[in-house]
Amino acid sequence: MGNSIFRNELAEFKPYVQGKPIEEVRREYGLDRIEKLASNENQFGPAPKALDAIRDELDELIFYPESYPFDLMNELAAALGVARDQLVLGAGGEGLLWQIALCFVNKGDEIIVADPTFDVYRIATSILGGVTVRIPLAGMRYDIDAMLASVNERTKLFFLCNPNNPTGHIASRAEIDRIVRALPEDVILVVDEAYYELAAITDDYPRDSIRIIAERPNTLILRSFSKTYGIAGVRFGYAVTSPEIAARLGAVGPSFRVSRLAIAAARGALKDAEYRDWYAKENAAARKTLTDYYATKGWTCFPSYSNFVWTDTGLDSKWFFEELQKRGVIIRPGYLWGDRWKTYFRISTGRPEQMQYFIEKTEEILGKAL
Numbered sequence: 222m223g224n225s226i227f228r229n230e231l232a233e234f235k236p237y238v239q240g241k242p243i244e245e246v247r248r249e250y251g252l253d254r255i256e257k258l259a260s261n262e263n264q265f266g267p268a269p270k271a272l273d274a275i276r277d278e279l280d281e282l283i284f285y286p287e288s289y290p291f292d293l294m295n296e297l298a299a300a301l302g303v304a305r306d307q308l309v310l311g312a313g314g315e316g317l318l319w320q321i322a323l324c325f326v327n328k329g330d331e332i333i334v335a336d337p338t339f340d341v342y343r344i345a346t347s348i349l350g351g352v353t354v355r356i357p358l359a360g361m362r363y364d365i366d367a368m369l370a371s372v373n374e375r376t377k378l379f380f381l382c383n384p385n386n387p388t389g390h391i392a393s394r395a396e397i398d399r400i401v402r403a404l405p406e407d408v409i410l411v412v413d414e415a416y417y418e419l420a421a422i423t424d425d426y427p428r429d430s431i432r433i434i435a436e437r438p439n440t441l442i443l444r445s446f447s448k449t450y451g452i453a454g455v456r457f458g459y460a461v462t463s464p465e466i467a468a469r470l471g472a473v474g475p476s477f478r479v480s481r482l483a484i485a486a487a488r489g490a491l492k493d494a495e496y497r498d499w500y501a502k503e504n505a506a507a508r509k510t511l512t513d514y515y516a517t518k519g520w521t522c523f524p525s526y527s528n529f530v531w532t533d534t535g536l537d538s539k540w541f542f543e544e545l546q547k548r549g550v551i552i553r554p555g556y557l558w559g560d561r562w563k564t565y566f567r568i569s570t571g572r573p574e575q576m577q578y579f580i581e582k583t584e585e586i587l588g589k590a591l
C-alpha cells in the first residue's frame with residue numbers, strides 16, 4: 222500500500238458528527254416549521270447592543286482586524302479584574318481549543334477528559350497524535366479521584382468542562398480545589414466555562430474560577446460569547462491564563478482569527494449586562510419547563526446549569542431522534558456519545574413556544590408508540 226497524502230493521524234481521525242442542516246430536514250420531510258434544538262444555541266436572538274455594534278462596523282470591513290484588539294482587551298480585562306496580558310482571544314471557545322492543542326500537544330502526549338464531555342478536546346488532540354484518556358462519570362458527577370489517578374508523566378492537559386456538555390452538571394468548588402491541589406504543576410488545567418454566565422446565577426457554581434490562576438499559573442479558563450450573548454455565528458471566545466501562557470497561546474494560529482465583526486460584537490455585548498441577565502433567567506425558566514415535563518414522564522435528568530438538558534427516557538435515542546426530526550424538532554441523541562448513553566438525549570432550551578412544540582411532538586410520538 223502506498224503512503225497516504227494525508228497526515229498519518231487522519232487515518233484514524235473521527236471528526237465531529239454534525240446534525241443535518243435545517244434546510245435538508247425541511248426538504249426531506251417537506252416541513253414548514255423546524256425547531257433546531259441540537260447545538261445549544263441561544264434561541265432568544267443576539268444581544269441588541271452586540272447587533273448595533275456589528276451594524277456600526279460594516280463600513281470598516283475592507284480592513285483587517287487588530288490581532289490584539291486594544292479597546293476590547295482593555296474592556297474585557299477590566300470587566301474580569303485581570304491584566305490584559307492574561308487574555309487570549311479566539312474564534313469562539315472552539316477556536317481556542319484548537320489553539321490550545323497546537324500550543325501544547327506533542328505526539329504521544331495524553332489529555333485527560335471525562336466521558337461524556339465536549340468532543341473537541343479529543344478531536345483537536347488526536348490530529349496532533351495525542352492520546353485522549355476518558356474517565357467515565359461516577360453517577361451524575363465527575364470521578365475526580367479516577368481522573369487524578371490517570372495523571373502520569375505523559376499527561377499534558379487536564380480538561381474540566383464546567384458546566385459539562387452534554388450533561389449540564391457542574392464540578393463544585395471543593396472538587397475543583399482538589400484538582401488544583403493534586404494536579405502536578407506541569408499539567409495544564411483547562412476549565413471550559415462556555416456556559417459560565419448561565420451557571421453563574423446559581424450560588425453552588427464556583428464562579429470565581431479565575432482565582433485559580435494566581436495559585437496555579439498553568440491554568441486556562443475558557444469562556445465564550447456564543448451562548449450568553451446569542452452570537453455563535455460571529456465566533457468569539459477568550460481564555461484567561463498566566464501572562465507566560467497567554468504570550469505563547471496568543472501567537473498560535475491565524476493572526477486575524479477574531480474578525481472585525483466579532484471584535485465589534487464582543488465590545489457591544491460587554492455593555493449588555495441587561496440582556497445577559499435576562500437570557501440567563503429565560504434559560505432557567507425553559508429548563509424548568511423541560512424538567513417539569515420530564516417528571517410527569519418519570520424520566521431522569523442530570524441537574525443542568527446550562528442551556529440544555531441531558532435526559533434518560535429509557536427509549537432508543539436513535540428512534541426518538543428520528544421520530545422528532547420527522548416532525549420538525551431536532552435534538553441530539555445520546556447514542557452519539559456511546560452505548561452507555563443510548564437511551565439519553567440532549568435538548569437545548571428555547572423560547573416558551575419552542576419548548577411547547579417539543580412537548581407536543583413528544584406526546585404525539587409517545588401516544589403513537591403506546
Ligand SMILES: Cc1ncc(COP(=O)(O)O)c(C=O)c1O
Nearest residue numbers: 313314315339386415445447458
Ligand atoms: C463545552 C463547550 N465548550 C466550547 C464550546 C464552543 O463554543 P464556541 O466555539 O461557540 O465558543 C461549546 C459549544 O457548544 C461547548 O459546549
